[in-house]
Amino acid sequence: MKEELLTILRPYHQEHLLAFWDELDQEEQAHLAEQIKAIDFALITKMYAACCTETNHSQNTLLAEPPVAVRMGASTDVDQRAAEQAGLAALADGTVGVALVAGGQGSRLGFDHPKGMYPIGPISGSTLFDILFGKVIATRSRAKASVPIYLMTSPATHQETLAYLNREQNFGIPAAEIMVFCQGTMPAVDATNGKLLLKSKSSLFLSPDGHGGMLAALNRCEALRDMQRRGIKHLFYFQVDNPLATVCDPALIGHHILARSEYTLQVIAKQAPEDKVGNVVQLEGQTQIIEYSDLPAETANLRNPDGSLKLWAGSIAVHVFDVDFLCRLAVQRDALPIHYARKMVNFVDSDGKICQPIEPNAIKFEQFIFDLLPSASSTITVEVDPAMAFAPLKNGPGEKTDTAEHVQQQLMHFYRQTLRAAGLQVAETARVEIDPRFALTPGLLKNKIAAGSVIKDGTYVH
Structure with missing residues (x-):
């Protein structure tokens, strides 16, 4: 088996991954072999080469314009009622499903469990999962129709989430109406030479592939096929750390349907240029999201004649997708670009010792779901009042927000x-x-x- 693995590793100069092979027992060898065989080394090599070429985003972002949007107060009551009625009709027809992203851990909150298990109810102590599942149940009751949940976990949260939901009997959601699946992973590499890092002598360092990994994961676990079988046409996407999310918001779904949008975003008006939300913009003729960290201060501070922010729209990670759109993109290998970040990662060195770096030593790779935007034939952006729909749980006690x-x-x-x-x-x-x-x-x-x-x-x- 070792020679077979070396045949895979040699062309990419990754033989160091087998440095401790002879020290491993049979089970450990099998585990490491499985991990190595699952890696696309050609892709990792390509990604590392790309990340070594720094790109200057600032010139492009200077051309960004605000998105075409349904603004609060700008649309008529008739328009809003029409959108809400269209959304309610879709829910009643059973053509709406829910994608809930729940891969995060509660470590930043001082909570050693999946974030979805965090007790946030101000009086009841209900968990994030309890509150959000409750909203799905209420939507089902109101629509008198099925609203299946597709719940994405991560390797770190998958088993505990499954056990928790089983213990709570899915909070009343029928077992046939929920599919729990795990997002994929990507290896971390040494920032100086592109060599994959070992977490232990028998294991690679792997990290979740980002919320963009949902597309491949939905395809891999045949959730997209399940949606087609059920007649699900629209997928309402949100994240587990926002208990104020208006789950299956009829107006948002209705705007999506009436605009014949393939990808619809719910946004809030930013309060300050430096707000830590993705910036929804129109750039090069397409709706895009620019991460706050990639938006130069000069661009973020641009103002309209009335003093309001030019780039006003902040993403709250609430979207509606057409299922046909996701199915079309899921079979395209390069549907989503790869992003990278330099991070501090503990690793096993050539002597078999655990190294704990004091500065970023590794590159992690991930994908973002909003990078699907340029592939959509039509999009629409809809503003919502943050007091009614956005309360993200991100930080531990003592932080400002x-x-x-x-x-x-x-x-x-x-x-x-x-x-x-x-x-x-x-x-x-x-x-x-x-x-x-x-x-x-x-x-x-x-x-x-x-x-x-x-x-x-x-x-x-x-």
């Missing part, structure tokens, strides 16, 4: 607004929470709680 405390405050503000819109009385500082299974909208709340009722501090409406 996006902590659990911040998210809970945003959730309670949303719940208070929802209760008031339903004609109920609630104090401005009241701690309240609504289980989405009980009522997803103010209209549904009106049918369950008498108008004028007083909602007390500490109330969990469920």
Whole structure:
């Protein structure tokens, strides 16, 4: 077996991966061999060569324009109602599925489990998974139709997520209506020479291939085929760290359908040039997303005559895809470009010792789902109020933004607004929470709680 592996490795000067082969037992050898055989070394060599050629993005980004968008307050009530009705009709027809990206770990939150298991309910202590699955269940009930979930994990979260969902009986989602699959991985390489790094003597250092890995993973696990079999035409995509996401937002789905869009983005208006969100722009005749780290300050600070930001649209990682579009792109080898980042990675050196670098020593590769945008024949961007749809849980205690405390405050503000819109009385500082299974909208709340009722501090409406 060793000679067979060397035949694979020699053309790419990666023989060091077998430096400790003779020290490994049979099981360890089999594991390492399986990892090596799964690597596309020609592609890794090509990616490393490309990342060594620095690209200056700033000249291109100076040409960026704001996207063609449905702005809040700019569209008529009739337009909004038409979009919402189109979305509700699609949901009732059973043509909408959900893609939930849940590969992240809770380590930055001081939580040693998948992030989806983090307890974020301000009163109930419900986890992110519980709240978001509850929104899918409420959508199913409202539409009286199936809304299957395609849940993407990572190697680090897959088994624990499966066990958790099994323990919680999928929070009421029928087993036939959920498919849990794992995103792929890519090896990390030495930044100085492109050699793959060993995590241990018997294992390569592999990291998740980014949220863009969803496209290949959906194809690999035959989720796309499952969608076609079910008659799913539109896939609503969001991430597990945003409990305020309006899951299966009928208006967003409706705008997508009415515009005959293949890829639709939900965005918020940036509050400051340096906001850490992807910038949705029109560039070279196409809708694109420029990462905040790739947008020069000069471009980010451009203003309109009224003083507002020229590049105003911030991505919140909520999208709607046409399933036919995803199927078309999934079979194209180069549908998504590869991005790279220099990171500090512990590795096994030539003496078999674990090295812990003090500065970035490795290159990690990943793909971004929004790089599908230029391949779409038509796109549309739809603005939403962040107070109603965006509360990302990113940081641990003590940080300035996006902590659990911040998210809970945003959730309670949303719940208070929802209760008031339903004609109920609630104090401005009241701690309240609504289980989405009980009522997803103010209209549904009106049918369950008498108008004028007083909602007390500490109330969990469920």
